[in-house]
Amino acid sequence: MHKDVIVIGAGGHAKVIADIVRKSGDNLIGFLDDSKQAGTEFFDAFILGNTDSYQEYIQKEFIIAIGNNAIREQIAKKMQGVTFYTAIHPTAVIAEGVTIGEGTCVMANAVINADARVGKHCIINTASVIEHDNQISDYVHLSPVAALAGTVTVGERTHVGIGAKVKNNTDICADVMVGAGTVVVNSITEKGTYVGVPARKVK
Template sequence: MKEVVIVGASGHGKVVADIVLKSGDKVFGFLDDNPKMEGTFCGFPVLGRTDEWKMLQDKFFIIAIGNPGIRESMSHKIQGEFYTAIHPSAQISLIDIKIEEGTTIMANAVINSGSYVGRHCIINSTAVVEHDNRISDFVHISVGAKVAGTVEIGARTWIGMGACINNNLSICSDCIIGAGAVVIKSIEESGIYIGVPARKLKVD
């Protein structure tokens, strides 16, 4: 049984805690930098601020923070061993799959054959990652999003709830694909993309 410290006492942290428990491991407690966060959170001890990870080096860590940039920064700060949280109901192919450390795969998500998921990603509840995709580090694929086959997604990109990505496309790093957007051509410039079909949001 692994003892897991969850970084981020939030709603997302609650979901990660549930996955840890359902995987047969132990939630040792939470770290959080909110000065008002103390005592317990969802029944587990708040162990202190994130700087205190050094006192817990014999534990596993997982970062339960939705924002990709913050998740990346925290992964550089904490130098411990990272836990990969995979909900028992997730449907993950047994053929040619690679899932890197620190990633969270939530309930009823699907990852099909030939796909690669990088470090500290979030594949949220009911999201679909089809065959032969390459998901780079710190990507967040939100609830119910669907990524068709042979898609490449760059680091720190956030695919919004219910968004759809057509097959054989690439999306560069540091993009936000809005909720419900439909991407039908490759995206080569970082930014926010919304609508059907998805177009870059102009920011004045």
């Protein structure tokens, strides 16, 4: 049965998610956004109202298309009692034994391998790789072509930047920013910003 989906947010990331909704054969009802006027046309649909107006559409499914992990978490926690849509691009490869939480999006050509667990409201971006037995916590963002080798854990709200790589059997705690192209070879146990090869803390 086709689902009726409302996307929260109306920026570039929201377009990518709207495209997945359509490619999945579901119905994109429209967008809720706090910075665009209701009635504005956006990505061949319309802005229906601001984010607080979700209650008018409570029978629909929602996905929060906001890249900032902390803001995505705040909105998800505010939207009690709604059904969240999980967006999985038809070209994503999801192995057996994988679990994916509600409100998460898995974009084109991403691979999630055997027995990996992905939490709620995560962004598993274009062509990123989550290898076997990974544990990805809620509100994580894995940027395009980032790659996590086997048995990696990633804490809540951590953002792994574009093209970053994480060695197998490595743990990254919550609230970490891993910079673009960074290679993580040792576990990260303190929140902050890490860059370079191998990763070093800069903030």
